Amino acid sequence: MSSVTRSSTSTGDRILGALQSVGRSLMLPIAVLPAAALLLRLGQADLLGSIHWGVIHLDWIAKAGDAIFSNLPLIFAIGIAIGLSGGEGSAALAAVVGFLVFTAVFNNIIPQVKAADGTLSPDPNISMGVLSGILIGIVSASLYKKFHDLRLPDYLGFFGGRRFVPIVTAFVALLLGLIFGIIWPPINSGINAFGTGIVSLGAVGAGIYGFLNRLLIPTGLHHVLNSYFWFQLGSFKGPDGTIVHGDLNRYFAGDTSAGYYMAGFFPMMMFGLPAACIAMIRHAKYPKVAAGILVSAAVASLVTGITEPIEFAFLFVAPLLFVVHAILTGTALAVCYLLQIKIGFGFSAGLIDFLINFNKSNTTNPWLLLLVGVVYGVIYYFVFSFFIVRFNLGTPGRGEESTGLAPDWILPESQRKPVARKDATSVATEEPEDKETTLAREVLSALGGKENIESLEGCITRLRIFVNQSDKIDEPRLKSLGASGVIKKGKIVQVVMGTQSDRIASRINRLRKEDNIGV
Template identity: 45%
Template sequence: MSTAGTAPAPTPWWQSFYGGLQKMGRSLQLPVAVLPAAGILNRLGQDDVFGKDGLGWDNVAKVFAAAGGALLDSNLGLPLLFCIGVAIGMAKKADGSTALAAVTGFLVYHNVLLAFPDRDQCTGTIVGNQCIDYSAHTSSAAVFQNPGVLGGILIGLMSAWLWMRYHRTKLVDWLGFFNGRRLVPMITAVAGLALACLGLWVWPPIGRAMTDFSQWLADLGAGGAGIFGVANRALLLIGMHQLINTFVWFQFGEFHKPGTDEVVHGDIPRFLAGDPTAGQFTSGFFPIMMFALPAAAMAIAHSAKPHRRKEIYGLMTSVALTSFVTGVTEPIEYSFAYIAPGLFVLHALLTGASMAVTWALGVHDGFSFSAGLIDYVINWGLATKPWLIMPIGLAFAVVYYALFRFVIVRFNLKTPGREDDDQVEDVTKA
């Protein structure tokens, strides 16, 4: 009798694809984690803090604004951050050479794009990176093809794949110095050049299609904000919400900063740069993250079995405070998402409602990291009607608490603290 083991069945392509998307979603969290620093630096550089309308320390304000602006720059800073983050997150056993390869590929790619300004967007003459109108004696920054953050993500993915494929490669002896990790940046540079040339050709129609879709959402006003809110929370359930955030938050729209040639793209960078029209795709998260989800956490605690209520109170109070202060909501959401998916459907729909209501009432607010108390306080001076977030949030808190408490008890959902006694040990270990 043969003792040879049976070969494992190949993984279905759709499972591999889904797993890859989830991994990329997690990889996008790394560059997003840098944004709080960018937001704080940018905020300190505003006129009403260290600038002319605040302490009057103009040069200090310039330092902070330049520092924050470097990280929020939609042409270089943000795409480079996402490029490095994705490369490190997607490559197995990544190290410093993975990041070096990503930076190498991105810089080559970026400079090739800069070599071909869009002449159709210039009414004068292109000189270097400037569009000069000699008859009007004016000049402005030339316009280039700008895949932005999405381009950085593509370079990051490409760098991760090339690193995994070639970081152990051995060349002939006389080229031994370029073995392995030293070879990858060289290959990535060539790949970055090729991707830039391809981007010059294929990006314009893709960019227009994505911009048109985002513009359609923006033109819907409160309805568009609501649709985005529902989609954002629905995709969180499978770990891919960052995929739809990327273009809308970091690339869609443009704002010309007063007194400069700088153009800022993306709902978040535009808000932080002082654009009074920004915040359509961020404002409505504040009532949910600061008020509604903490109320849902209390509903879960109050619904726990009496002998487990003290334990669940401690757990839910902790995650509620995390959501309120920082805007990190996953600990609450994952506590009921998979064991009570009906509650998560309600949560997604109510998030969309919050987005729609907040925007319809003229609230324009934004964040650098998430919609928690820290961003709410820091960005109060940049926001429009930020005070309305408190009554809106309290109203949603009442709705969340009442609905969650009713649904949990009425349908006997096994939320934390309500599990069968023989499952308690397994649940707490998880």
């Protein structure tokens, strides 16, 4: 009985871990969206697109941005393959080959429609969109891990190892293209029905999405949720006749009904969370310490829409506040929906995207959005103040008594006061290590050493680890090294180390490959 339970738990952990890895890998292709959105917007007729320099018409800038949006599925395939394979170029090449093969077969198998001239073409209403790129990215990365070290007989030796990966990916993609060409049309109908159901809920549907979007941040699965709403929900035939899907894609293609599932994030990111920072500073026992932590995070949220530095500042020490934050985000999306506010973003709902898209033809009520933002700023300030004081929550600058953390616990180690470590690990080397390598070595030791780690990846603000034994992890020591929280679910562990996480992860993985690591 216990072995069955242990097996099912392990399977569940691996499934969740795989989903989190996919969610992390989605960040790489999503990172190209700001460039695409900026180019597409600048090239519009109401900005640079109307300028002529002799025979040169600057609407080509919009064409450059549109080229990225038009090829998002391929970009997703490449980005995910790179992310899941640890940055291997052969996996990326395999993803390109696999995507081209898959798309060609898929478009040939799905129902065809007859044009006016009698020619047949794939039904444009049946599309996998970025899901096809996600599928091929996962497949190519998996095949890379399985076959990148394959040894073939000598007479076929040239095609072994990494060179074999694109070859096998092509044949697997051919088979997948055939399978999905058959099964996808009814699935596509089901997805469209789900989308129609969400849209029919109106403000309630937008509110549910906003609530879940924030609530899933600790697991990293909000990226998976966003992929549907931003890149699959709904369809719109653009001016050039191309059918696009997703609230984000439709908005930049000019759909006047798009933007509902993005607008509500602006009040939260530009006004709400910065106001929450003011509340946390106002009620801190050490206001200067709290300000040092939160002011830069508030500016980042306001200007760029990057919210994780703020959210992780209170997520672990005051989870009640995080639930309140998720509820407020849901209400912000619902309110903006009810007020018919529509605006989109290429990266996130910060001031940069707001200014770029303020005058876009299908943006509605942007001035009203500012008013809603001010109201939410006031709400966030007073709601956070109430919960912090009423429940004596351990937010930055006031949590050292309830959490055992120093007042400056969330700052990078280089910015904090020295912390005495009784069991700090050091290894003699000919040349002094840089600070981040030393930190990575100590984090590795606190994780139980290299023998306790099956896999480790870095994300924007956290390390994602699959461990052998979670009870070997030294949480107090990780927090003394700068971790603002440790999330454990079975063998899946996330350690929030802030924006230095990706650099720490790369150094840990390098250390894991060395034979002389002291653990």
